[in-house]
Amino acid sequence: MGVIHDRIARRSLTPGARLPSIRAFAETMQVSKSTVVEAYDRLAAEGAIRSRPGSGFFVAAPLAPLALAEIGPRLDHAVDPFWVSRQSLEAGADMLKPGCGWLPAEWMPVESLRRALRGIIRTAEPATLTDYGSPRGLPALRQLLARRMVERGIETAPDQILITESCTQALDLLCRFLIEPGDTVLVDDPCYFNFLALLRAHRAKVVGVPLTPAGPDLALFAQALSEHRPRLYITNSGLQNPTGASLQPSVAHRLLKLAAEHGLIVIEDDIFADFEHEPAPRLAELDGLERVIRIASCSKTLSASVRCGYIAGPRDWIDNLVDLRIAADFSSRRLSAELVLTALTDGSYRKHMEALRARLAKAMAATSRRLKGLGIEPWLDPEAGMFLWCRLPDGLDAGEVARRALGEKVVLAPGNAFSPSQTAPDFMRFNVAQCADDRVFKVLERAMRSE
Structure with a gap:
């Protein structure tokens, strides 16, 4: 063939x-x-x-003509919330991706996934391979996730969990359920760029609150609540994306008090929880899933190809979200859920994460050292995770540096893609797991000198 x-x-x-x-x-x-x-x-x-x-x-039919624009990277895209996604997802096999948000394939538990797939194919009932899944998601996986959340201090029952295709789908369903076009939503500044992209799709008004190493600036948070009367606040409490910051207890308690006073609902994206050496405070833990909704997925630790995430929240909200899920997506991905359940319970996941945390710590130290040698300074030294949020030397524009590097087949993540206020033109996010190749730093240095 x-x-x-x-x-x-x-x-x-x-x-x-x-x-x-x-x-x-x-x-x-x-x-x-x-x-x-x-x-x-x-x-x-x-x-x-x-x-x-x-x-x-x-x-058969004539082939579509070859287009040079489809072969190489697109240098003309604006540095907006879609920049990193476009460049990283469309990158060819010969491109380096220190700006992307996932681990290299060789860092993932491939053999565990293969074992899980073989086991499912060999023993699964025919319905697992052919039928629609429950719109709530696989009961055994919901039980496992509830138990894992209880172990982290978040009291949760299986009927408070809805299995989704991903964190992105979880957030999309919640936005459909909780906000109308024109509603105001608070985010951290900087924040995960896809929060901005998704909120733009829902035609929400986005207001950024400057982030400190301890969490959002509480004075400005309170001011934003009074001025804009937002419906939602979306955040990462642990190993925040892109900065790697973790919420501190005093900030968490005051934030929840402000949220209660102003009727604010909080969506806590906890996708990086398993990367932590010691768990940081969680708003969902302190709140008890009353006005805080927790979302997460396995895409960073198991597989981005196996799409499986979840929402944990109040029971009556989950019931309404199930109806919305049926209308928008009909059912859950039964096969994906079986695969995730098997991979999480086969005994190897804990060892995988222990090894992964150690490997990331080494990569974090090595990448920080190399970047400092180029005059690029981390905003903080994260306690764990895969990201470094760094300031470029004076006078450099991260967007222009990223475009020059893209021309040499290196995908970078310029700061303004993460900033709703566009106040991070001299920042970049680096994925330390994707920075092992010396070419990353050689291309970066050339791109900086070309300014």
């Missing part, structure tokens, strides 16, 4: 060209006729070739 694909791609086989007969191709490739039949069937299913009864197989 690969031979035919290559010949079509090189235009040595053009639309309408007749392919060798099954017998002739089998003899040429020294394989069985059944192998050729299977290969031709797959090519036909892809639309690459078509069969004419009595005449043989022929190359």
Whole structure:
């Protein structure tokens, strides 16, 4: 099959060209006729070739013309909340991605996932492989997540949890449920860029509150509550993205008091919880899931390909979110949930996370040292996690540096992609797990000197 694909791609086989007969191709490739039949069937299913009864197989429709713009990175995109996502998700295999938000594939528990997949395929009931899942999500996974939350001090029952496809879907459902176009939502400044992208899609008014190493600036937080009367506040309490900061107890207590006084609902994205060496305070823990909703997923620690997250909140809200989920998405991903459940309970996850935390600590120290050698200073030294939020030397614009680096196939994460007020033009977020290649720092240095 690969031979035919290559010949079509090189235009040595053009639309309408007749392919060798099954017998002739089998003899040429020294394989069985059944192998050729299977290969031709797959090519036909892809639309690459078509069969004419009595005449043989022929190359199908004309290929789309090659476009240079589709081969290389897009340098013309604006530095906005979509910048990092566009560049990282569309990056080719030859590109380096110190600006992306996930771990390298070789850092993930691939063998554990393979074992889980093999076990599911071998033993699962037919319905697991073919039927819709419950809109609430797999009961056994909800039980496991509730138990894990209780262990972290967050009293939770399985009926307070809704399994979602991801953290992003969780946040999307909550925005559909809680806000209307034009409502005001508070976020940290800087914050995870996809918070801004999603809120833009929901036509919300976004107000940023400056972040300190201990949490949001409480004086400005209180001022924003009085001036804008927001409906929601969306945050990471532990290992905040992009800064790596963790909420301190005194700030957490005062923040919840302000939220109660102003009728504010808090969505706490806790996707980085398992990266911590020692858990930081959680708003959900202090609040008891009354006005704080917790969302998380396994994309950072298990697999971004296996889409599985969750919402934990008040029971009556979960019931309403289930109805919304049916309307918007119909059901949960049953197979994904089974895979996550198996991977989390096969005994290897704890060892994987212990090794991962140690590996990230080494990468954090090494990356910080290399960046400081270029005059790039971390805003703080995170206690754990994968991100460093850094200020570039005076006079440098992170957006321009990122564009120059992109031209050399290195994806960086400029600060204003994370800032609702656009006050971080000289900052960048670095993923320390993606900074092992020396080329990252060589390209970065050239891009900075070109300013």
